Amino acid sequence: MSKRYTITAALPYTNGPIHIGHLAGVYVPADIYSRYLRLTGNDVAFICGSDEHGVPITIKAKKEGVTPQDIVDKYHAIIKQSFIDFGITFDNYSRTSAKIHHDTAQEFFKTLYDKNEFVEEVTEQLYDAEANQFLADRFVTGTCPKCGNEEAYGDQCESCGSSLNATDLINPKSAITGNIPTLKETKHWFLPLNKHEDFLREWILKGHKKDWKPNVYGQVKSWIDDGLRPRAVTRDLDWGIPVPVEGGEGKVLYVWFDAPIGYISATKEWAEREGKNWEDYWKDEDTKLVHFIGKDNIVFHCIIFPSMLKAEGSYILPDNVPANEFLNLEGQKLSTSKNWAVWLPDYLIDFPNQQDVLRYALTANAPETKDNDFTWKDFQARNNNELVAIFGNFINRVVVLTNKYYGGIIPEPSDYSTIDEETLATVKAYPAVISSSIERYRFREASQELMNLARLGNKYLADEEPWKTFKTDEARTKTVMFVALQIASALAVLSEPFLPFTSNKLKSILCHSALDAESTWDDISSKEVLLPANHQIGKGELLFSKIEDAQIEAQLEKLITSKKANEAANKVVEPQKEEITFEDFTKLDLRVGTILEAEKMPKTKKLLVLKVDTGIDTRTIVSGIAESFKPEEVIGKRVTVLVNLAPRKLRGVESQGMILMTEDEGGNLVFVNPDTDAVNNGLQIS
Numbered sequence: 114m115s116k117r118y119t120i121t122a123a124l125p126y127t128n129g130p131i132h133i134g135h136l137a138g139v140y141v142p143a144d145i146y147s148r149y150l151r152l153t154g155n156d157v158a159f160i161c162g163s164d165e166h167g168v169p170i171t172i173k174a175k176k177e178g179v180t181p182q183d184i185v186d187k188y189h190a191i192i193k194q195s196f197i198d199f200g201i202t203f204d205n206y207s208r209t210s211a212k213i214h215h216d217t218a219q220e221f222f223k224t225l226y227d228k229n230e231f232v233e234e235v236t237e238q239l240y241d242a243e244a245n246q247f248l249a250d251r252f253v254t255g256t257c258p259k260c261g262n263e264e265a266y267g268d269q270c271e272s273c274g275s276s277l278n279a280t281d282l283i284n285p286k287s288a289i290t291g292n293i294p295t296l297k298e299t300k301h302w303f304l305p306l307n308k309h310e311d312f313l314r315e316w317i318l319k320g321h322k323k324d325w326k327p328n329v330y331g332q333v334k335s336w337i338d339d340g341l342r343p344r345a346v347t348r349d350l351d352w353g354i355p356v357p358v359e360g361g362e363g364k365v366l367y368v369w370f371d372a373p374i375g376y377i378s379a380t381k382e383w384a385e386r387e388g389k390n391w392e393d394y395w396k397d398e399d400t401k402l403v404h405f406i407g408k409d410n411i412v413f414h415c416i417i418f419p420s421m422l423k424a425e426g427s428y429i430l431p432d433n434v435p436a437n438e439f440l441n442l443e444g445q446k447l448s449t450s451k452n453w454a455v456w457l458p459d460y461l462i463d464f465p466n467q468q469d470v471l472r473y474a475l476t477a478n479a480p481e482t483k484d485n486d487f488t489w490k491d492f493q494a495r496n497n498n499e500l501v502a503i504f505g506n507f508i509n510r511v512v513v514l515t516n517k518y519y520g521g522i523i524p525e526p527s528d529y530s531t532i533d534e535e536t537l538a539t540v541k542a543y544p545a546v547i548s549s550s551i552e553r554y555r556f557r558e559a560s561q562e563l564m565n566l567a568r569l570g571n572k573y574l575a576d577e578e579p580w581k582t583f584k585t586d587e588a589r590t591k592t593v594m595f596v597a598l599q600i601a602s603a604l605a606v607l608s609e610p611f612l613p614f615t616s617n618k619l620k621s622i623l624c625h626s627a628l629d630a631e632s633t634w635d636d637i638s639s640k641e642v643l644l645p646a647n648h649q650i651g652k653g654e655l656l657f658s659k660i661e662d663a664q665i666e667a668q669l670e671k672l673i674t675s676k677k678a679n680e681a682a683n684k685v686v687e688p689q690k691e692e693i694t695f696e697d698f699t700k701l702d703l704r705v706g707t708i709l710e711a712e713k714m715p716k717t718k719k720l721l722v723l724k725v726d727t728g729i730d731t732r733t734i735v736s737g738i739a740e741s742f743k744p745e746e747v748i749g750k751r752v753t754v755l756v757n758l759a760p761r762k763l764r765g766v767e768s769q770g771m772i773l774m775t776e777d778e779g780g781n782l783v784f785v786n787p788d789t790d791a792v793n794n795g796l797q798i799s
């Protein structure tokens with residue numbers, strides 16, 4: 114039965130492009146679900162947009178010396194293009210800097226304000242006096258009071274997923290200056306989540322939410338059991354949506370207050386364009402609301418946003434929040450800052466027109482119930498062993514043989530054998546099998562069922578061997594090819610949610626558009642035949658091509674290279690010491706000397722006792738270089754010596770000066786080694 118659905122996908126944050134983790138965690142499953150629902154005749158609003166407010170964008174803008182608007186304009190365009198490139202079929206992709214969103218978010222805030230749903234409070238908040246800035250969210254890091262992660266943010270710990278207030282952090286530190294923050298009073302509006310605790314408990318824990326994924330249900334339950342506290346929904350920032358009430362001057366809405374409202378404003382924008390009523394999609398109890406997100410967003414979509422919707426009063430609540438776990442890459446956590454990622458624009462340069470391969474590999478190995486690992490080897494295997502060897506091979510044989518034997522015209526079948534009948538009955542059962550997996554948000558299982566249908570086709574051809582019967586039994590060959598073509602046609606339809614580009618290609622090869630009506634999902638079970646006899650199909654073209662070892666090695670190489678480059682760029686260099694005057698410098702008497710003798714200081718690890726010819730005398734210098742050099746290695750070395758350093762005793766030996774050392778690129782200790790003989794009147798600056 115046809116239903117109305119509002120499907121949202123987490124708003125990507127516009128401070129960078131998106132990578133395979135985003136695709137696997139949110140956008141591919143959401144797209145499979147939406148495409149499937151449309152194919153089965155439902156009314157779908159698939160909604161997303163760029164999340165353009167919040168602290169990280171202002172930090173990035175400051176770093177790059179541009180405005181926050183420049184940052185969001187740049188990445189909004191890049192992200193939007195990636196979604197188009199990968200066939201993510203949003204009905205609307207909006208952005209939170211749009212006027213319709215500012216208006217919608219302010220109106221939402223105002224409604225809650227007027228209904229006294231906020232607590233207005235002056236509290237002491239973390240403040241960085243040097244930066245003249247309150248420190249909320251990503252402006253402050255510190256130790257998570259729940260799990261001890263030392264890099265928790267002021268609004269959330271990414272390690273344990275806890276939602277935090279900045280003042281909860283242990284040992285907080287400003288992300289702007291590195292200073293330890295002070296406390297300063299400021300007024301904010303708080304959403305009293307504690308007030309909604311009973312409702313949340315009833316709705317999620319005692320309601321019908323047991324069908325939520327165990328990871329989602331478990332997290333939510335533990336937060337509610339821990340007790341909920343008021344959350345500030347405003348911030349002292351200048352980038353964001355201005356607080357629309359008296360006393361809100363200079364303040365903006367908390368990004369996690371405005372972002373989920375972005376789903377609503379994006380729906381409004383779409384409805385206006387399409388001549389629909391947006392309220393049908395957000396206020397009608399018959400509409401099913403589903404949020405696709407990653408596990409780091411569970412608290413916002415299962416606790417905070419539902420509390421906001423409930424407080425507002427006129428909205429429906431989500432039916433399900435099928436959050437995924439995280440995808441790792443080659444055994445390591447995906448990381449934007451460490452450049453350990455596969456960025457979608459880069460993928461398309463290296464694998465042009467192979468979007469479906471990535472969609473398939475990410476779905477077949479999706480992090481649905483636990484964190485999962487993406488490896489290039491697995492990607493290659495999914496392509497070569499499944500898409501090429503099973504799906505592509507089956508289609509290719511069917512199309513080539515039909516063209517070869519019958520000039521591309523589908524032959525008339527004769528009587529079906531038992532195997533034919535069983536095969537056709539199995540094909541008819543597939544839509545229900547795949548539907549059942551998709552409707553339970555089990556997309557990897559669904560993708561494997563699709564591949565099983567292609568396997569069935571391959572096996573059927575291999576068993577019936579039309580290339581053999583062609584010479585001996587014309588009627589049998591025609592029947593076998595007719596049955597195989599029905600399987601190919603079912604694959605063309607059922608693959609659409611998973612492999613949309615391939616599905617299109619296949620439909621075009623099979624000339625689906627010349628049929629009386631485009632085949633739907635349900636036709637596969639209900640129609641006697643999908644492709645009638647005498648229907649003309651087109652010429653074959655390869656759906657997938659083999660991925661070579663060299664391509665995979667190149668990707669691994671690229672990952673390691675970019676990681677190294679990134680490490681070099683982020684290398685911590687010791688800061689310059691305090692400034693000294695010229696006079697200070699001229700006090701140093703630096704000479705070039707030669708090491709005459711060297712021996713290890715007994716019972717120490719680090720110290721060598723050296724006899725050094727300084728040009729003015731031969732003196733003893735104790736040097737802490739024994740871990741880097743053996744005594745015999747340094748004898749005869751020319752070195753730079755600070756000769757007028759006050760003598761001091763080390764382990765009973767008086768050291769009369771100091772050898773100048775530095776480090777090479779590998780962090781090894783090396784001598785500051787003069788290559789000239791014309792010295793010994795002290796080093797000069799010039």
Ligand SMILES: [Zn+2]
Binds near residue numbers: 261271272274275
């Ligand atoms: Zn934590």
